[in-house]
Structure formats: structure tokens, C-alpha cells
Amino acid sequence: MENFPGKIAIMGGGSWATALAKIVLSNQPEMNWYMRRQEVIEEFKQAKHNPSYLSAVTFDTERIHFSTDINEIVDRSDLLIFATPSPFFKNHLKQLRVPLRDKTILSAIKGLVPDENMLITDYLAECYQVSLDRLAVIAGPCHAEEVALGRLSYLTLACKDLDRARALAPIFTNDFMRTSCSRDVRGMEYASVLKNIYAIVAGICHGMKYGDNFQAVFISNAIKEMQRFLGSAHTLPRDISDSAYLGDLLVTAYSRYSRNRTFGSMIGKGYSVKTAQLEMEMIAEGYYGAKCIYEINERYQVDMPILDTLYAILYERQSPQAVIRRMTETFK
Missing domain, CATH: 3.40.50.720 (NAD(P)-binding Rossmann-like Domain)
Incomplete structure (x- = not known):
């Protein structure tokens, strides 16, 4: 070179x-x-x-x-x-x-x-x-x-x-x-998409007044869901706790700079998906990523309750309150 x-x-x-x-x-x-x-x-x-x-x-x-x-x-x-x-x-x-x-x-x-x-x-x-x-x-x-x-x-x-x-x-x-x-090219690419998806759901939960205790449980379940998907989609050895995976998920789900979290928070506060999109000054990549990964997962059939929850809210126009409640019942 x-x-x-x-x-x-x-x-x-x-x-x-x-x-x-x-x-x-x-x-x-x-x-x-x-x-x-x-x-x-x-x-x-x-x-x-x-x-x-x-x-x-x-x-x-x-x-x-x-x-x-x-x-x-x-x-x-x-x-x-x-x-x-x-x-x-x-x-x-x-x-x-x-x-x-x-x-x-x-x-x-x-x-x-x-x-x-x-x-x-x-x-x-x-x-x-x-x-x-x-x-x-x-x-x-x-x-x-x-x-x-x-x-x-x-x-x-x-x-x-x-x-x-x-x-x-x-x-x-x-x-x-x-x-x-x-x-781990493919693993990092998929992780970059997934963390945006999880950040939107974290924002929805924040907008619905779920507290810090729940958010900690949410993140622990999100990183396990990410690990399950990456293990099926790209079987390469990786440490999911590395900053490219867990670190990026944490900052995107928690930070005030995160446009995906902001987008989700608006939905959690009662905005429609369309209204939240119109008020965002920048694109929330997780909106598009949710549909892509949902369709990809039809091939892998990985257990992904958080992804399924967001897809139901964004693309099936289901009530955030109802589907989030169902999602919480799958957590440990």
C-alpha cells in the first residue's frame, strides 16, 4: 500500500x-x-x-x-x-x-x-x-x-x-x-444499524416516563438481542462489550445529542410518526433501519422483541403504550 x-x-x-x-x-x-x-x-x-x-x-x-x-x-x-x-x-x-x-x-x-x-x-x-x-x-x-x-x-x-x-x-x-x-466489518455495520433502532425505543420509553431503573434493564436486553442477531447474521468472534457495539449503543440510547432517541421520545410523548419526522431537523436512521432489519430477520428468525416492538409502532401504527407494555414482559 x-x-x-x-x-x-x-x-x-x-x-x-x-x-x-x-x-x-x-x-x-x-x-x-x-x-x-x-x-x-x-x-x-x-x-x-x-x-x-x-x-x-x-x-x-x-x-x-x-x-x-x-x-x-x-x-x-x-x-x-x-x-x-x-x-x-x-x-x-x-x-x-x-x-x-x-x-x-x-x-x-x-x-x-x-x-x-x-x-x-x-x-x-x-x-x-x-x-x-x-x-x-x-x-x-x-x-x-x-x-x-x-x-x-x-x-x-x-x-x-x-x-x-x-x-x-x-x-x-x-x-x-x-x-x-x-x-468485523459486517458485525460493526449491523451493530450501527441496531443501536439506532434500540435508541428509538429507549426514547419512546423515556417519553412515556419510564425511569432510569427500566432504561438500565432495557439496555441489558438490547445488547443481548444485538448479540443474538450478530451471531446469526455474521458468525465471527467478537466481544459485544467493545465500544463499537455496547459503547455505541449506550451513547446513542442515552445522549441528548442522539437524533434517534429524540425521535423516539417525541413518539413516546404522543407525536405521530409522521409529525415527529416532520419536526426532526435531521434523519433518524433507525426509522429506516427498523424495516430493513425486520425484513432481514424473516430469514434468520432471531428472537428480537425490541425490534418487533419498534416495527409495530412505526410501520403497523400500533399503540406505543400497548406494544411497549408487551415488550417489558419479555425482559429479565
Whole structure:
């Protein structure tokens, strides 16, 4: 991997993409950045910060090449860091005319490809002929808002080629960021989806005035449910208590920065699903993830009462009070 990682690009303009850009530029002299809207780029250049997300983080825009042309950014980059919402991932790629097979791709997307119900790395491997050795994921308990504040955080990089993961790690290591490496690509991808699902249910329970005692029991049941699913979907040795699994679940279920918890809390307080979605300023990935994992689990038939509860609330429009009560009866 001589000259690795080469030229780096951030793909996406949201809060997580902005946080990752801050980390990358703490270690790299320059980077490319794909954003969808030209007016956002122009305002970014003028104000020296993202006008829509994490506006307290300032950037030396002379070190950034912005473009709304995904083909231009892909063509001039070697490492692509995707941080777009999962529901829009396919639409971005549909514009591509430049091949991806010679690129290294790092997914920071905490969701699945809708309709196909595919992991991001599986979709890139199958539809864009990217080798699994060139596909990596990044995960862990790391809210973009705390990255913006420079608070100590931990990330895990996973790749089938562990040497490639280790080569990526220095890009994301600085005074406030620590990194570790893993081979559990699929397990970490699924865990990133599941923790958003559980965070919505934790939020619903919070909105319904369930207390801290219950939330502790909820989390212990959620991590066991996650372990059951991962054990069926991807039989690779893992320690479920590692920060990429349990740690990410805890911060997403408890933190005031968690959009999935906020979305759930609104439903628990009596908002309809549609109204809660309209009032959210950002996408709650767990809404889409719940349907994807529910359909995937029709194949595995894992016992997942928390997932089933959320699916019943979001997609079958069942009463949160009734289905949450039934769920609590399965807990120990």
C-alpha cells in the first residue's frame, strides 16, 4: 500500500461528515469534499464553516477542494469516506460515471441500503465491483457534536484486510480521538444499524416516563438481542462489550445529542410518526433501519422483541403504550 491513503475525500455535507472532515484535516494537508448543493459550498467558503451543521467548527477552506460533481471528486481521490444518510446513498451513486473498483472506500454510514436491505459494503462489492479488501467501516460511540468540541472520543476501523485498517487509523488519531482496528466489518455495520433502532425505543420509553431503573434493564436486553442477531447474521468472534457495539449503543440510547432517541421520545410523548419526522431537523436512521432489519430477520428468525416492538409502532401504527407494555414482559 505504497503512498496510501493518497488523496482523501469526504462524501456528504451533514454533521457527521463535517466532524470527520475536522478529524481528517487535523492530520492531512488538504482534502476533497463532495457536497450536493452549490449554494452551501459558496456560503461555506465565505463563512469558513458549514452553514447548516456544526457551525462552531471553523475550517481553513484553502485546504479544501469542494465540488458538487461526484465524478470529479471520485476521479481525483484515492480514499472515499462516505457519510451520507443511508436513504440517499443509492441516488448519489447513480450519478457516477467513474469506476470505484480501484478506490479504498470507508463507510461512516450507520444504515442499510433500503429496498435491497443490503449492508453498504455488500452493495459496493456487488454493484460496483469493489474488492472486500478495499472496503472498510468506521464506528463507535462518537457524536459529531462532541467531536466539534474536541472531547475525547474513540473510533474503531474495520476491514477484511487488517493492515489496511491499521494504515487508515492514523488519519483519525489526534489529541482528542483514539482508534482501534478490527476485521468485523459486517458485525460493526449491523451493530450501527441496531443501536439506532434500540435508541428509538429507549426514547419512546423515556417519553412515556419510564425511569432510569427500566432504561438500565432495557439496555441489558438490547445488547443481548444485538448479540443474538450478530451471531446469526455474521458468525465471527467478537466481544459485544467493545465500544463499537455496547459503547455505541449506550451513547446513542442515552445522549441528548442522539437524533434517534429524540425521535423516539417525541413518539413516546404522543407525536405521530409522521409529525415527529416532520419536526426532526435531521434523519433518524433507525426509522429506516427498523424495516430493513425486520425484513432481514424473516430469514434468520432471531428472537428480537425490541425490534418487533419498534416495527409495530412505526410501520403497523400500533399503540406505543400497548406494544411497549408487551415488550417489558419479555425482559429479565
